Amino acid sequence: MVRAGLTAAKVTAAAADMADEGGLDNVTVSALARRLGVKDASLYSHVKNLRDLRVRIGLLGSEEMTDRIAAAVAGRAGKDALVAFADAYRQYALDHPGRYAATQMRFEPEEVAGSVGFRRSVELTYGMLRAYDLAEPDLTDAGRLLRSTFHGYIHLELGGGFGHSRDIGESWARSLDALHQVLENWPSRHDGSKNK
Amino acid sequence: MVRAGLTAAKVTAAAADMADEGGLDNVTVSALARRLGVKDASLYSHVKNLRDLRVRIGLLGSEEMTDRIAAAVAGRAGKDALVAFADAYRQYALDHPGRYAATQMRFEPEEVAGSVGFRRSVELTYGMLRAYDLAEPDLTDAGRLLRSTFHGYIHLELGGGFGHSRDIGESWARSLDALHQVLENWPSRHDGSKNK
């Protein structure tokens, strides 16, 4: 009997490719076993269960993604950094929709405990925002706005939620212009109730 | 044999409640049959298949949601309308996370053909934006930014993606302040490449 020579890393990589090709929901233990030329029960030597498999895809994705973002942001500040961050974020998600979807799962604390991807992602965000000179809690609020917009835009784009009339990349660039402007001129506390 | 007296509408409503309670992924034909006191095969008289069931939840959600938003926005303009729209949007999603998730599925054209919810949602968005006096393509770009931010924020909030340090409703209010500001002063075309 010739062995396939699998390891947890190889299994995860194959699963991640499957997720990118057919969607995270279609990553199943039995389909993955078929792809690897192995019986489904054999995969349980490498992976705890289906949930574990998908978590591993998410952790892999978060590390690859933060690597790309870190490289893109390096040496930049202000709007350059914002655009580099955002474009790297979006491009990774478009290149690897399944891995990206897996990064957005609801993780348990112990599942992400041994991973650096998510922690670095927070650090990168705050580093990029440094140039805008915000203090807490504005910093957290602005970070949440950015994450929401990036994630929401990509989620809608990947889900086909945008019509076809207007170029999606153009809208993205305009949205980044808008976000840069708002970060430069962040509305200070208690302004909201005064303006019409 | 006493009949349950089911209809497609009752089945959908029960499924929507299930989705809100346990997540859209846990809405299954057999679990729904158990909840309704019926055999799973019986539900296929009311619903084509599992996909169809989830689509119906999404259409129901989109109609309920646009009803709420329309009521909230009525008679308001400018920032009042923006905040009313956004708060109604967010509150519906928090009240009905499963239905909301179902509205974000990737629908086929024929699945949404007979529904008014999504069309009204687009009309409501453009109606709310009217006060900001934008022309195309800025109007489309701004609409996409708003949808992205709303959806992204709610998706992250429901998914537990925000830490617990800062009040989430406060960040939401600040983000709306920021969006209002950017809509009032939308960056005109070709500005993006000139600013540092």
Add this chain to the structure above:
DNA sequence: TCCTCTTTCCTAGGGCCTCTAGGAAAGAGA
């Protein structure tokens, strides 16, 4: 070379799920 230990992969099988086919019975309307 042979022996042992670990790891990889297997067969077998239980349980839950989707969905179809075909039939029975309830309820509506003539």
Add this chain to the structure above:
DNA sequence: TCTCTTTCCTAGAGGCCCTAGGAAAGAGGA
């Protein structure tokens, strides 16, 4: 009362997740 439609059933095929227990490949040392 009779007929027709709709609702619900049993039976069963096929897929997926996962566990138990065992075989064999390969690594490392005697």
